[in-house]
Amino acid sequence: MNSQIEELACLYVLDRLDASERAAFEARLQNDPQLAALVGGLESALARRIRALPQREPPSSLLARIEARINRLPACGTASPAPVSAPGWALGARWGIAAVIAASVGTVAFLNLRRTADSVRPFVIIVGLDSRQSTLAELPFHQPPQNADARFIQLASLAEQFWEKPEDLPVKMGPAGQGGRGYALFDPGSNQGFIAIQRLPAIEQGKRYHLWLLDTISGQIRDAGVLPVTEPTRGLYFFSVAPASGAKPGRLDFFVTAEDASAHDSGQPRGKVVLGDRSI
Amino acid sequence: MESHPENEAAIEEACLLAQVGAGNREAFRLLYARYSAPLFSLAIRLVGDVGDAEEMLQDAFVKIWRHAASYDSRKSRPFTWAVTIMRRTCFDLLRKRRRLPMTAPLAADAGALPGYSSGETVRREAEAREDSERLLGALADSPPIQRRALELALFSGMTQSEIAQHLEQPVGTVKSWIRRGLLDLRTTLNDSAP
Numbered sequence: 322m323n324s325q326i327e328e329l330a331c332l333y334v335l336d337r338l339d340a341s342e343r344a345a346f347e348a349r350l351q352n353d354p355q356l357a358a359l360v361g362g363l364e365s366a367l368a369r370r371i372r373a374l375p376q377r378e379p380p381s382s383l384l385a386r387i388e389a390r391i392n393r394l395p396a397c398g399t400a401s402p403a404p405v406s407a408p409g410w411a412l413g414a415r416w417g418i419a420a421v422i423a424a425s426v427g428t429v430a431f432l433n434l435r436r437t438a439d440s441v442r443p444f445v446i447i448v449g450l451d452s453r454q455s456t457l458a459e460l461p462f463h464q465p466p467q468n469a470d471a472r473f474i475q476l477a478s479l480a481e482q483f484w485e486k487p488e489d490l491p492v493k494m495g496p497a498g499q500g501g502r503g504y505a506l507f508d509p510g511s512n513q514g515f516i517a518i519q520r521l522p523a524i525e526q527g528k529r530y531h532l533w534l535l536d537t538i539s540g541q542i543r544d545a546g547v548l549p550v551t552e553p554t555r556g557l558y559f560f561s562v563a564p565a566s567g568a569k570p571g572r573l574d575f576f577v578t579a580e581d582a583s584a585h586d587s588g589q590p591r592g593k594v595v596l597g598d599r600s601i
Numbered sequence: 602m603e604s605h606p607e608n609e610a611a612i613e614e615a616c617l618l619a620q621v622g623a624g625n626r627e628a629f630r631l632l633y634a635r636y637s638a639p640l641f642s643l644a645i646r647l648v649g650d651v652g653d654a655e656e657m658l659q660d661a662f663v664k665i666w667r668h669a670a671s672y673d674s675r676k677s678r679p680f681t682w683a684v685t686i687m688r689r690t691c692f693d694l695l696r697k698r699r700r701l702p703m704t705a706p707l708a709a710d711a712g713a714l715p716g717y718s719s720g721e722t723v724r725r726e727a728e729a730r731e732d733s734e735r736l737l738g739a740l741a742d743s744p745p746i747q748r749r750a751l752e753l754a755l756f757s758g759m760t761q762s763e764i765a766q767h768l769e770q771p772v773g774t775v776k777s778w779i780r781r782g783l784l785d786l787r788t789t790l791n792d793s794a795p
Contacts, residue, residue, distance in 0.1 A: 324777075324780070327780055327784065328776055328777075328780045331779060331783045331784070332776075332779075334783070335779070336685045336689070337754065337760075337761065347676050350675070350676065351675050360677075361678070362787045363783055363787055364677065364678045364681045366783065366786045366789075367681065367684070367755070367786075368678070368684070370755065370786060371639055371643050371684060372639050374639070374642045374643060375642060376638050376639065376642050377638065377641055377642050377645060377651075378637070378638050378641070379637050379641040379658055380655065383637070383655060383658065383659065384630065384633055384637070387658075387663060387666075388626070388629075390659065390663050391629075391666050394663070394666075394667065464624065467625065467627055468626070468627065
């Protein structure tokens with residue numbers, strides 16, 4: 322192989338070719354196994370050079386931040402993966418070629434599965450709360466979550482997004498005034514949610530704010546726990562509830578009561594409603 | 602050609618990328634587990650600041666997610682493809698800030714950075730040190746300016762003309778050094794592969 326081709330191969334691996342040179346080189350690469358082997362060897366050397374740098378792990382929270390950003394990306398159209406065929410660097414690894422082909426078959430199967438899943442895409446319930454009434458909306462998940470973690474991250478991202486931009490909320494929180502104001506996001510699939518408090522009426526000493534979930538059809542009330550606030554400050558809080566008992570859940574609503582802090586948790590609201598509406 | 606562990610890893614990673622391209626979040630996490638430390642280390646080397654490197658790593662993985670479907674295994678190995686994304690992302694930042702990348706000499710790599718050290722990291726650091734020592738030893742005989750030209754080509758956003766200007770050498774000479782340096786690196790590392 323002449324030095325000119327070697328130089329081009331080096332520049333290609335180092336990403337130093339301009340777009341037209343790169344396209345021409347790639348066209349040649351696909352039809353020249355000897356060149357593909359050279360590039361494979363150079364890529365291997367480059368990879369080992371990079372792995373020979375002092376290695377440092379990124380912070381453990383970074384993946385969640387990346388996934389939160391991915392969740393906020395606009396939905397893409399149908400993905401059209403590039404053909405996955407036997408690359409130069411896989412020559413000789415027979416099972417490898419089979420594995421790559423299997424991956425492309427798996428890709429098609431996954432896309433079909435995803436299309437089917439779209440018709441029953443999970444959703445988040447959003448409830449706007451004020452001191453007198455609630456408004457409700459349903460929002461489909463940005464993309465069908467693949468597992469519980471992904472589901473939670475989508476929910477948390479949505480909560481964070483509305484917290485930063487409440488004007489994007491699809492529900493009303495009620496007018497500014499002296500009463501309570503906030504909203505809740507709830508994923509009925511995981512029974513987890515977030516409540517955003519914009520304002521809460523002050524409560525007497527010895528009381529605490531308690532969040533409840535109400536099924537307005539059956540009247541069933543589920544305990545979503547004590548809000549970790551002692552004064553009417555703004556905040557975004559996570560909660561989870563036990564799965565609903567009975568068959569099909571009806572329309573859901575949320576409300577906050579002022580409960581006696583010294584009383585045992587009875588699992589049922591006894592105090593005055595300070596945010597939302599508990600009427601059926 | 603025999604099947605080599607590196608080829609096997611590359612095939613697995615190509616499969617992962619195909620799945621990431623189809624929206625598979627689990628495959629994305631597996632790919633992140635494999636690539637995040639080397640790409641983060643590369644980003645630190647390129648931008649010289651851990652905070653910036655974290656931002657760059659985020660940007661790069663979002664790009665990997667978005668563009669995985671266009672990855673073509675006939676053109677490059679998955680890791681090279683990811684490295685290209687990482688380098689371009691860092692160089693974009695440096696250009697915006699009109700700042701030259703870190704161009705510390707090769708020997709500076711021998712000292713590990715402090716911080717996060719899981720068991721896996723310790724193992725990888727040990728492997729990296731071995732590779733680094735082997736690399737330093739094997740390249741000790743090559744002309745320092747050739748090594749320097751290759752390091753600049755690898756870890757700086759400079760064009761070849763800029764490298765030539767920086768080293769005060771003709772562009773043709775610099776191109777030849779970079780070619781020779783990379784080919785030597787391939788021979789050195791591949792001959793001494795464990």
